[in-house]
Amino acid sequence: MTSSHDAGPAKRVLGWVGWAGADAVGRILLLTGSTAVLSRMLSPRDFGITALVLTVVAVMSVFVGTPFEEALAQKRGLRRSHLEAALAASWAVGLALLALSVPAGMALGAAYDEPQMALLLPVASLSMFFSGHTDIATALARRRRRFNDVAFANLAGHAIGVTLALALAFAGAAVWALIAVRLFVMIARAVLLQMRLGAVIRPRWSTPRLKEIGRFAGFSFLDRLADNLTYLAFNNIVGVFYGVTTLGYVNMAMRLIEPIRGAIVAIAHNLAFSFFAGADAARLRDSASTIASRTAFVITPIFVGLAAVAPALLPVVAGPGWEQATKIATCLALGGAIAVPARLIFTALSASGRPEFGLMSSIVGFAATVVALVAAIALGPIAVGLARLVGDGVQAAIAIGLPNRLLSWSRTARLGAFLPAWILAGGMGVAVAVLGAALRSSGDLTSLLISVPLGAVLYVALLALFARDTLTTLAAAVRPHRAEA
Template sequence: MKVIDNPHSGLGRSATRGGLVVLGGQGVRILVQVASVVVLSRLLSPRDYGLVAMVLAVIAFAEIFRDLGLSTAAVQAKVLTRVQQSNLWWLNTGIGAALALIAVAVAPLIAALYDEPALTSLTIAMAGMFWLNGMAAQYRADLTRRMLFTRLVAADTAGPLLALGVAAYAAANGAGYWALVVQQLVQSAAGLVVAGACAGWLPGWPRRGGEIGGFLRFGWSLASTQLINYAANNIDSVLIGTRLGAHQLGTYNRAWQLLMTPLGQLRSPTTTVALPVLSRIRDNAALTQRFVERGQLALGYSLGAGLGLVAGAAVPVCALFLGPGWDVAGVFALLACGGLFQTLAYVGYWVYLAHGLTTELRHYTLVASALKVICILVGVRYGITGVAAGYAIAHLLEWPLSLWWLSRRTQLHVGRLYLGAARILLVAGSVAAAAYATAAALHGLNPAVTVPVCVLAGIAAYAVMLLVPSIRRDVISLAETVRGAIEDRLSRG
């Protein structure tokens, strides 16, 4: 029976090379995402976005059950046979098909929840995403497990590129919110085709010999955690949609799509790279400690600094990318602050998954989610800006809690993670202050001029922070690691 595993040698270099490849691909996806926001925001109304966001909130909920955590279970498993892989493929596909039928049946109820009759046909049309994503799940898991990151990037970028072209054409020809529906369906279909072709295998028929009980136990525990996390992460959209209406939800959704979706696209690949590596070194506490510390620094000095920049320059950034009629700068800046603290805590998620601590992760997620729901329930009384403030405050409070909780369940020494995070916050705060001061000084100028100047001011502030010895050591060390990985990759052709 064939076993699908990877060699264990050279994991550090493999992780760095894989990270560069995946981040490069995510850079393309982010450009596509930003282009989608820029183009479609000028062709569609806030209400169009609000209606589709209402359906996506429900679909995202059901997507948790569609995957059932089986993709992650397959990636982190010590041994995965071809028979087990095929059985998992059929299970994901079957669940996806069942959920598609359920979505069609409950479409009128979703329309009634938001008091929007148009949601019935929208939900029925988008139900096909469950089936398509179900078939793609194990192909993507296989590419991740085998660390075939170049192929994974191809699968992740082909769909969004094609979908944007189709959606822009549809929107320009008066399709309205249906352009966004087509975008979602085309992206899922293209992602399935490319992922299947890159994986290079077809599933066999389900067989009894491929025991998947362990995968189901791991996956169900992880899925229950994701379900809790979903409720907390989407309470903002549900509350805005039911209390404030489609127009306000569409406005909030534009700020979210411009910032948080690209941020998620940047962070998600780090799990793709980190999970198979940490799964293999989980019995080596010292190596795990070093990997997690460097992972936090890599995220913080890149994404954290970027979030500081866009928070400080929120007004010209929103004016440049969204155009007139989208008053979301305050929401955008607050979401950036929340995203910064969320990013600092992100490395803990890698450790929970790699060590199979799904029960402990669920317990922490319950506490953190309750905190987030409370903050957003208070914030919604003050409109979408209040919701964004609640989101930011929740993540500010969750960040130290997450590291403390992790220290109780693993051998990680989180004191060093706190110190690393403090240095990251110093850099991000300095960049944000420089960008804000520059934006205020250039108020009234064309945002196409103001934004590049704010970027230069942020870079200057970052350079000044390098005068701090500990920060300089961090950045030089990370730069040397990246340079070594690039040289190694070039030497391999």
């Protein structure tokens, strides 16, 4: 039986995972449901227009709160003055970017012959202040291991934001509803998290405090900026070469995959970071190898399964007229299966105060994505999905190919941590894709209802045959009271 000393942390971690899972599933259902409604009220061109606006806002938001979350979460000797200085800097940058959003919106509107973008961008940019506040509050929550509060604020914030946005859509402002989802969610999430933490964070400038977190914040900022520039380059290259309508198909594919990817990345990163932080070299190596391997067996089949059922899932969610988004969604899902587990290596390095390697991978991956996107233009819209797949593959290759000395963990062992999950999930994905194609004649919904549970059963069977120890460990994590001490 598990000792009381072991049971406490196990139950606590299981509680975090439970709340995080509920948050992820709830957000996915809310966002997918809102997309299903709005896709029947708007055209692909409308989705393309708002995709351009929201991508610009996402890049601008990187300058606001994102640089500080990781820096504050790992800072030794964190004081309230660090939080207050970060919020002051965040809002100062936000005000400058809000002013720039007015001429930027006019320029976007002129470039794409869409005058409404001149107003859409400044309004959407208001979300920066609340996302920045949330990032800083999240850093405090991670320090206190208040993951349940973060999950609650995320889920409740999405419920409030999606409800208000859909009300706006039914009132006749469907295009504005796409913008309002982000804005209302950010406002609600910031307020709820602040209330749950019970610690009011006020902006107060302090140059010395900002200098103390400056180096880490700088690398974190550049890492997130490179990720978001990938989306910005995607949208603008697609908009220029294929038109805004095709960009709408790309946006629909991303709306199907990215909420799931974002939720899984956040959960895996935040929980793993809390175990990696402060560990010595030997413990960091052992923790990284164990967590990365076990996590790969959980994460990989989710994305591979999404890729396999995308031809049936997308029509069910979006309705008719969105068929061109299917292949893009498949590529995005496969990219997630490759890159998301491997990025835990960068989480381990970041927790040990070395965020520059995550930045390097983002920059190289971004460059590979842009090169592939331009080189594959002749292939049509699927080029966007293939380019993302190339970029994700490059980032995973960098994570596995980093020098052994960084984690005292060999490249061969790193590859071995991920390869079994990729192979088993790949086998399951091929079987589900073949089965789904055979069932499509009975309808997309029927195909989904049969393929998804059979895929889950098949994957568990594959684990039982080829990775029994992993299956036993995962089962014990779900039932910690039956685990051995």
